Amino acid sequence: MANKIQLTNNFPDITQSNELYERALKVQKPVTQTLAKGPGQFTKGVAPKYLVKGKGSHVWDADGNEYIDFNAAIGPVSLGYAYPAVDDAIRRQLEDGITFSLMHPLEVELAELVQQVVPNAEAVKIAKTGADVCSAAIRVARAFTGRDKVFCCGYHGWHDWYIGITSRNAGVPQATQDLTYTFEYNDIDAIKAALDETVAALILEPFIFEAPKPGFLQQLAEVCRENGTLLIFDEMWTGFRVALGGAQEYFNVKADLAVFSKACANGMPIALLTGRADVMELFNSEVFSYTTFGGEALSLAACIATINELKDKKVPEYLDQNGALLKDGYNQLAIAMGMDQYTRCIGFNCRSMVTFTPEAGNPLELKTLMQQEMIKRGILWAGFHNMCYSHTSEDIDYTLLAYQDVLQIIKEAILSGDVKSYLKGEILEAVFRKVSNYNIKPKSAAL
């Protein structure tokens, strides 16, 4: 779809968004179902709060304003909004029904397809959310190893075993909190030192924005194998994006278990757990993990259609190429404008992130200013380039033009020493992710 968004000097009219929000505050607690979509991540007073429509790479807010979207619905939109091949599959299934009283053949079809594309998929389990499959993986790993402790790195959903180690852990019993530990990404020596015979599973996102050091993931697999600990890859972001078979394919390494959601169904709610047959066999016996909507057929149909499309259209390669244009284009602009000491775009091409250096000032103020100015130019920007197959070269060209404009404003603001005075709305909140204050398990701790 051609980009029709024009550079403009107007902030969007967000009257309807604000009215909806006022109603929400009276009745919803919390107001958002996904923290990353909530008002803390989009500057109040400037950014829209509600989206009502999407087509391709563009979205429309409740007031009718159009934006290029680089959030991909926080991951799920891998092909594009209202993508015909997926929506047709959903419509066809809708004619026959949504959820049934027996198993559905699409469950078998999807599992066979996943087995073809995901390297460690000796067996496949289907569920609904990322947290579902992360927790199922942890439970089955505990049952298989007869151990309780878990090492993790990254974000793994809202369930007790993980959220207990974050700052937002009210309601999680201390006994549960005491079973999970974090480790520092890329620090194989620290992991080796801390692993012992009490650790059931080590779960991590194979990468977030920092690349693994050469051999890190392979060493991790080896260290886990030697220690009798199961290695779990949380591939919510990497799966079906960096390669069809996710990080396992991309880095040529196998995890004992791997979990997927987001990109695999272009927006429909479904999650997958893949892994070793001997471990997964426990789901047939002593480990309980079932849910009413697990076999909901619209999502199964969407997932099959999405994976086939990702495969046929070589989407991971496309995301890599298009994402590189944006990431490298941003960094070249920063260099050309003498801004590279203040800002850089980092990460993998399929999912990169704009960062600010400490010399630039308060990163949340700077991010807020950049968001404000990008939104003014019709780009729904939250700091990330979550690429999808529908982003066109016109979208990329336009976005780089906008960055050129906006970086000039950011430069002025930094040099003025008063970024805050440039802000029209409220300062953003920090993204909720466990990337600091690690509680690494000391080797000697008798826990």
Ligand SMILES: Cc1ncc(COP(=O)(O)O)c(C=O)c1O
């Ligand atoms: C890496 C990772 N793991 C797990 C989850 C949890 O997935 P969900 O929100 O679908 O439960 C997320 C969600 O953002 C995630 O990014």
